[in-house]
Amino acid sequence: MFDFDFHFLNTSNKPTSYFDKQGSIEEEGIYFDGELLAFSEIQEVIRYQNRLSFIIKAGEKTAVDEFLLPHFNGFMIRVKQQEAFDIKSTIDRRYTELQVEERKKELSKKDELHNFRTTQCPTCKSHLDLSYLKPTKYIFCKYCDSIFNKYGNYTDLSDYKICPVCSYYNRLQVTPKIELYFYGKNDKAFSFEKVYQCDSCTERELRPRFWKNVPFVVGALTDFVAKNRIETDIDSSYTELTKANLLGYWGRIEEAKPLYESMFLYVKDQPGVLYDFGKAYLDAALLLLEDAEFTGDQQALLYIRESVRWLSRCLQMCSNYQPAITLFQDNEELEYEEE
Ligand SMILES: [Zn+2]
Numbered sequence: 370m371f372d373f374d375f376h377f378l379n380t381s382n383k384p385t386s387y388f389d390k391q392g393s394i395e396e397e398g399i400y401f402d403g404e405l406l407a408f409s410e411i412q413e414v415i416r417y418q419n420r421l422s423f424i425i426k427a428g429e430k431t432a433v434d435e436f437l438l439p440h441f442n443g444f445m446i447r448v449k450q451q452e453a454f455d456i457k458s459t460i461d462r463r464y465t466e467l468q469v470e471e472r473k474k475e476l477s478k479k480d481e482l483h484n485f486r487t488t489q490c491p492t493c494k495s496h497l498d499l500s501y502l503k504p505t506k507y508i509f510c511k512y513c514d515s516i517f518n519k520y521g522n523y524t525d526l527s528d529y530k531i532c533p534v535c536s537y538y539n540r541l542q543v544t545p546k547i548e549l550y551f552y553g554k555n556d557k558a559f560s561f562e563k564v565y566q567c568d569s570c571t572e573r574e575l576r577p578r579f580w581k582n583v584p585f586v587v588g589a590l591t592d593f594v595a596k597n598r599i600e601t602d603i604d605s606s607y608t609e610l611t612k613a614n615l616l617g618y619w620g621r622i623e624e625a626k627p628l629y630e631s632m633f634l635y636v637k638d639q640p641g642v643l644y645d646f647g648k649a650y651l652d653a654a655l656l657l658l659e660d661a662e663f664t665g666d667q668q669a670l671l672y673i674r675e676s677v678r679w680l681s682r683c684l685q686m687c688s689n690y691q692p693a694i695t696l697f698q699d700n701e702e703l704e705y706e707e708e
């Protein structure tokens with residue numbers, strides 16, 4: 370049905386064999402090097418660029434047990450970058466369908482069928498379990514991190530997601546990063562890597578590096594390219610987002626506030642931007658509270674109240690927006706406000 374080449378990875382993300390192995394997605398499940406992992410045995414599949422982690426349901430005995438990583442009920446593979454999205458979403462579509470059916474049976478047994486609700490993501494076609502959640506204008510797909518509306522005809526811009534580095538919602542790009550400078554014994558660097566992060570993170574890193582790199586042409590040239598990339602092709606409603614999030618990350622909420630507010634003139638109900646505003650208030654409050662010499666708890670409480678207000682509004686627009694739910698779960702100061 371769908372064949373692909375892959376490598377198993379060890380815990381340091383290194384391939385365990387020199388040659389490719391063959392995989393294929395079939396009606397009953399996925400074959401890895403001839404061994405079947407049934408869709409019903411999958412708990413979750415997580416993707417980071419071209420790496421896929423398969424997490425197996427607790428207690429399942431499977432034919433792929435020999436591939437499991439030590440102390441981990443799952444295994445990791447690396448596939449071709451250009452096939453990674455399709456492989457994951459083909460698999461997601463099947464196992465999430467089974468999980469949703471399972472959920473329906475479970476609720477029907479408990480006489481709770483009226484609370485069962487499901488939908489399918491227009492981007493990756495995964496089946497989402499929305500049981501017990503309030504119907505809202507937008508829906509979040511945790512399998513491909515996209516936001517769509519209840520009619521399935523609006524999706525957010527495809528490269529706007531939660532940044533793995535700073536956890537703000539913004540445009541993500543793969544950016545080359547070269548550090549090459551020499552300013553004496555204790556201040557030298559040579560490194561080359563590609564990073565997957567948001568425009569604010571690139572901007573934040575460029576600031577100190579740009580000036581150091583300038584006299585050393587190779588590094589300066591890539592920095593120039595990177596700087597150019599974060600400043601081009603931005604959707605016009607989001608032009609202030611990179612700067613606003615950067616200020617938010619630094620706890621400078623008073624400067625960030627007018628930038629978020631000006632974006633709300635165009636995108637006032639967009640869950641990602643509402644989440645960013647709430648997160649910026651939270652970051653400002655946490656920085657104040659961390660500062661032991663600071664005695665302005667009153668100010669921090671004010672910021673927390675604002676944070677709750679914007680994060681609650683985000684969930685009123687999109688009741689399953691996982692990044693906002695996670696902030697509520699991880700910070701006990703925050704309490705969700707029903708409108
Ligand atoms: Zn999706």
Ligand SMILES: [Zn+2]
Binds near residue numbers: 536568569
């Ligand atoms: Zn970032």
